[in-house]
Amino acid sequence: MLSSGARWLSMAPGLQGSRHTMATVISGKKASRLVSERLKEEVGKMRSQFSGFRPRLVVLQVGDRDDSNLYISTKLKAAAEIGIEATHVRLPSTATQDEVLQSIVSVNQNPSVHGLIVQLPLDSVRPVSTELITDSVCPEKDVDGLSCVNAGKLSRGNLSDCFIPCTPNGCMELIRQTGVSVLGKHAVVIGRSRIVGAPMRDLLLWSHATVTSCHSRTADLPAQVGRADILVVGAGRAEMVRGEWLKDGAVVIDCGINHVPDRTTASGKRVVGDVHYASANQRAGFITPVPGGVGPMTVAMLMQGSEKNWRRLGR
Amino acid sequence: MLSSGARWLSMAPGLQGSRHTMATVISGKKASRLVSERLKEEVGKMRSQFSGFRPRLVVLQVGDRDDSNLYISTKLKAAAEIGIEATHVRLPSTATQDEVLQSIVSVNQNPSVHGLIVQLPLDSVRPVSTELITDSVCPEKDVDGLSCVNAGKLSRGNLSDCFIPCTPNGCMELIRQTGVSVLGKHAVVIGRSRIVGAPMRDLLLWSHATVTSCHSRTADLPAQVGRADILVVGAGRAEMVRGEWLKDGAVVIDCGINHVPDRTTASGKRVVGDVHYASANQRAGFITPVPGGVGPMTVAMLMQGSEKNWRRLGR
Numbered sequence: 001m002l003s004s005g006a007r008w009l010s011m012a013p014g015l016q017g018s019r020h021t022m023a024t025v026i027s028g029k030k031a032s033r034l035v036s037e038r039l040k041e042e043v044g045k046m047r048s049q050f051s052g053f054r055p056r057l058v059v060l061q062v063g064d065r066d067d068s069n070l071y072i073s074t075k076l077k078a079a080a081e082i083g084i085e086a087t088h089v090r091l092p093s094t095a096t097q098d099e100v101l102q103s104i105v106s107v108n109q110n111p112s113v114h115g116l117i118v119q120l121p122l123d124s125v126r127p128v129s130t131e132l133i134t135d136s137v138c139p140e141k142d143v144d145g146l147s148c149v150n151a152g153k154l155s156r157g158n159l160s161d162c163f164i165p166c167t168p169n170g171c172m173e174l175i176r177q178t179g180v181s182v183l184g185k186h187a188v189v190i191g192r193s194r195i196v197g198a199p200m201r202d203l204l205l206w207s208h209a210t211v212t213s214c215h216s217r218t219a220d221l222p223a224q225v226g227r228a229d230i231l232v233v234g235a236g237r238a239e240m241v242r243g244e245w246l247k248d249g250a251v252v253i254d255c256g257i258n259h260v261p262d263r264t265t266a267s268g269k270r271v272v273g274d275v276h277y278a279s280a281n282q283r284a285g286f287i288t289p290v291p292g293g294v295g296p297m298t299v300a301m302l303m304q305g306s307e308k309n310w311r312r313l314g315r
Numbered sequence: 316m317l318s319s320g321a322r323w324l325s326m327a328p329g330l331q332g333s334r335h336t337m338a339t340v341i342s343g344k345k346a347s348r349l350v351s352e353r354l355k356e357e358v359g360k361m362r363s364q365f366s367g368f369r370p371r372l373v374v375l376q377v378g379d380r381d382d383s384n385l386y387i388s389t390k391l392k393a394a395a396e397i398g399i400e401a402t403h404v405r406l407p408s409t410a411t412q413d414e415v416l417q418s419i420v421s422v423n424q425n426p427s428v429h430g431l432i433v434q435l436p437l438d439s440v441r442p443v444s445t446e447l448i449t450d451s452v453c454p455e456k457d458v459d460g461l462s463c464v465n466a467g468k469l470s471r472g473n474l475s476d477c478f479i480p481c482t483p484n485g486c487m488e489l490i491r492q493t494g495v496s497v498l499g500k501h502a503v504v505i506g507r508s509r510i511v512g513a514p515m516r517d518l519l520l521w522s523h524a525t526v527t528s529c530h531s532r533t534a535d536l537p538a539q540v541g542r543a544d545i546l547v548v549g550a551g552r553a554e555m556v557r558g559e560w561l562k563d564g565a566v567v568i569d570c571g572i573n574h575v576p577d578r579t580t581a582s583g584k585r586v587v588g589d590v591h592y593a594s595a596n597q598r599a600g601f602i603t604p605v606p607g608g609v610g611p612m613t614v615a616m617l618m619q620g621s622e623k624n625w626r627r628l629g630r
Contacts, residue, residue, distance in 0.1 A: 210534065
C-alpha cells in the first residue's frame with residue numbers, strides 16, 4: 001500500500017513488519033517539509049526570472065488571543081523560510097466592524113499582496129460578523145478559502161477554480177501520501193465546520209469517495225465510524241473517537257488540537273487530538289499523530305495555496 | 316407518524332390500514348397546491364397594501380429544447396395562477412456568451428424584477444459557460460440558488476441568508492410533511508449535482524441528519540441505501556434503486572424524471588423515476604410517485620423562493 005515516494009511514513013520504532021497490529025504513522029512534519037522545500041525552490045526560480053519579485057501575504061489579526069498569536073508566529077516563520085514576505089496586521093480588540101472591513105479593502109486593492117489570511121476566531125469586543133469579514137476578502141486573494149464564493153465552488157466540485165481551506169487540503173495530501181486510493185472508498189468525516197468538516201467532505205466527495213458527514217447529532221457514531229475506510233475527525237473533543245470503533249486498517253486523520261491536564265508535564269497540560277491515539281493505533285492502518293500530523297501540514301498548505309496567486313499575479 | 320395536517324398523504328386505494336406492507340404515497344400535487352394557494356393569498360395582500368405592486372420573475376432561455384419549453388410553460392402557468400408576472404426571455408441558440416451575459420445584467424439592474432431564473436441546460440451552439448452564466452445572476456435575484464455565492468452559504472449552513480435550489484427545497488418540504496423528524500436520522504443522497512444532490516445533502520445535514528452522499532463511483536450502493544432512514548435519489552437513471560435495497564419503513568424521495576419505452580401508451584413511452592416504484596412501495600414507509608411527486612413541488616418552491624424577494628424588494 002505504501003507508495004515508494006512515501007518517505008514521511010514511518011513505523012513506530014521497533015514495530016517494523018507488524019503493520020497489521022500497529023498503524024503506520026503519517027508524519028505531517030516530514031510531508032510539510034517537502035512542500036516547503038518545493039515552494040522555496042519555486043520562489044527562487046520566480047525571483048531569478050523576475051527581478052524584484054517577492055510573494056507577499058498579509059495575516060490580519062483582530063485582538064490578542066494567545067492561541068492566535070502562536071498560530072500566526074508559526075505562519076510567519078513558515079513564510080519566511082520559503083521566501084514569502086508575510087506581514088502581520090494587527091487591529092485592537094476594540095476595532096469596529098467598519099475598521100476591520102477597511103483594512104481588508106485596502107489589502108484587496110493592493111496589487112503587490114498575493115494573499116490575505118484573516119486569523120480566526122476574531123477577538124473583538126465589538127459586534128463583528130465573522131461571516132461578513134471573511135466574505136469581504138476578495139475571492140482571488142482568499143488563500144484560506146473561507147469566502148462563500150470559494151466555499152460554493154468547492155461544494156460544486158470546481159476544485160481547480162477555487163482556494164481550498166488549508167486544513168482539509170493538508171488532510172487530503174496526507175491521505176494521498178499513504179498510497180490508499182480514495183476513489184470508491186467509504187469516507188467518514190466527523191464535524192461540519194466551514195474550516196474543516198464541510199470542505200473536507202467536499203474534497204473527499206470530489207475525489208470520488210462515498211462520504212458520510214457525522215456531527216454532534218449523529219445517533220450512532222461508533223457504528224458510522226466502524227464503516228469508514230478513511231476517517232477524518234474535526235470535532236474539537238479530546239480523544240472522543242476510540243480505537244475499538246475503527247474498521248481494521250482504516251486511514252485515520254486527526255484534526256483535533258485539545259489541551260488536557262497532565263501533571264507529568266512542566267506546563268501541567270499536554271496536547272491531544274480528537275482520536276484516542278493509543279487505542280486507535282492498534283486498529284488503524286495509518287494514523288496521524290497529534291501534534292506533528294495535520295497541524296504542520298495546515299501551514300504548508302496555506303503557503304502552497306498562495307502559490308497559484310503569486311505565480312499568476314507576480315508576473 | 317402522520318401529522319394531523321398531512322392532508323396530501325394518502326394510502327393507495329384499497330390499502331388503508333396496510334401501511335406496514337405498502338408505503339404511504341406523498342403527493343407533490345396536493346402539497347404544491349397548498350403552497351400555491353398560500354402564495355396567491357400573499358400576493359393578494361401585498362397588492363391590496365401597495366397599489367400597483369406586482370411580483371415579477373424573468374425566465375431566461377437560450378435555444379429551444381423541447382423539455383425546457385415544457386418546464387418553462389409549467390413555470391409560467393404556476394406563476395400566473397399565483398399572480399406573479401413571469402416574463403419569458405428567449406435568446407436564440409446562436410447567442411454568444413456576451414449576449415447571454417448582457418441579458419442577465421439588464422435583468423440584474425432592473426429594480427422591478429424580483430427574480431431571475433436561467434433555464435438549464437443552455438441550448439447553445441456557441442461556447443457558453445453554464446458556470447459563468449449562473450454565477451453572473453446577482454445573488455439577490457438568484458431565486459434558483461445556482462450561483463456559487465448561494466451554494467457557498469447553503470454549504471456552510473446559512474440557510475436563512477441564501478436562496479435554496481428548488482428541487483431539494485421541495486424534497487425537504489415533502490419529507491417534512493410525512494411527520495418524520497430528520498434530526499439524528501441517517502439520510503442517504505444518491506447524486507451530487509449542483510441542482511439536486513449537493514444542495515439536498517446540505518439541507519439534510521443542516522437539519523441535523525447524518526448524511527451519506529453516494530454517486531456513480533460508490534462501491535456498494537445497495538448496502539448504503541439499506542442504511543437510509545431517509546433516501547433522496549437524484550441519479551438520472553431509470554428505476555435504478557430497487558425495493559429490496561431499502562430499509563423497512565424508509566422515507567423515499569424520487570427526483571428522477573426518465574422516459575422509458577412503453578408500447579401500451581399512445582406516445583410509446585412513459586415517465587418513471589430513479590426508484591423502481593412497484594418494489595419500493597412494498598418496503599418504504601413513505602414514497603413519492605413519479606410523476607406527481609417532486610416535480611410539482613419543484614415549481615411551487617421556485618415560486619416560494621421568489622417570495623422573500625418580492626416581500627422585501629416590493630415595498
